[in-house]
Amino acid sequence: SAVISQKPSRDICQRGTSLTIQCQVDSQVTMMFWYRQQPGQSLTLIATANQGSEATYESGFVIDKFPISRPNLTFSTLTVSNMSPEDSSIYLCSVETGGAGTFGSGTRLTVV
Amino acid sequence: GEDVEQSLFLSVREGDSSVINCTYTDSSSTYLYWYKQEPGAGLQLLTYIFSNMDMKQDQRLTVLLNKKDKHLSLRIADTQTGDSAIYFCAETETLYNFNKFYFGSGTKLNVKP
Numbered sequence: 771s772a773v774i775s776q777k778p779s780r781d782i783c784q785r786g787t788s789l790t791i792q793c794q795v796d797s798q799v800t801m802m803f804w805y806r807q808q809p810g811q812s813l814t815l816i817a818t819a820n821q822g823s824e825a826t827y828e829s830g831f832v833i834d835k836f837p838i839s840r841p842n843l844t845f846s847t848l849t850v851s852n853m854s855p856e857d858s859s860i861y862l863c864s865v866e867t868g869g870a871g872t873f874g875s876g877t878r879l880t881v882v
Numbered sequence: 883g884e885d886v887e888q889s890l891f892l893s894v895r896e897g898d899s900s901v902i903n904c905t906y907t908d909s910s911s912t913y914l915y916w917y918k919q920e921p922g923a924g925l926q927l928l929t930y931i932f933s934n935m936d937m938k939q940d941q942r943l944t945v946l947l948n949k950k951d952k953h954l955s956l957r958i959a960d961t962q963t964g965d966s967a968i969y970f971c972a973e974t975e976t977l978y979n980f981n982k983f984y985f986g987s988g989t990k991l992n993v994k995p
Contacts, residue, residue: 871981875923
């Protein structure tokens with residue numbers, strides 16, 4: 771299965787600032803997925819990133835708040851913009867290989 | 883969206899068997915999955931079962947699927963302290979060119995020595 775490198779692994783940020791999370795895959799993939807895991811909760815899909823087109827956002831998530839880039843088939847970034855304490859979560863990127871989801875180790879974000 | 887439900891906590895003694903249960907709603911899911919999340923880590927795929935199977939065994943792990951009742955379970959034999967983690971079941975909805983994952987709330991397994 772694919773190997774995903776995600777960074778930073780954690781960060782503490784001031785409210786009102788933005789953080790960009792990077793996700794690197796060791797093989798070319800058509801789609802990459804970004805999830806949010808709020809404290810004590812399950813994973814919620816934020817958006818699907820397809821190379822060469824705009825990301826598709828799930829209900830409740832908007833591009834202005836979570837802009838995504840997908841410059842090539844092995845890389846994507848998710849930016850959490852104008853952060854508030856409610857954005858404190860783990861953010862994970864994922865790819866689908868062989869029908870199963872493979873996840874990065876996540877970025878643990880704390881907004882103070 | 884799809885609905886996947888799990889109990890939140892399970893506590894067992896080391897050496898006992900653990901059984902984690904899950905119910906789901908989408909009968910069209912081709913595979914059903916179990917993921918493990920250790921503290922501070924991402925999700926690790928543990929095992930998965932094809933929807934036409936009713937059982938899959940993989941070393942200490944046994945997955946049982948009751949498709950009629952839409953019930954999935956994960957049995958861990960001889961549970962070890964290293965098995966302490968959160969376990970997520972997941973089903974998928976096949977969209978036009980990818981599988982969208984729906985996760986349960988996760989069951990926190992605590993293994994007491």
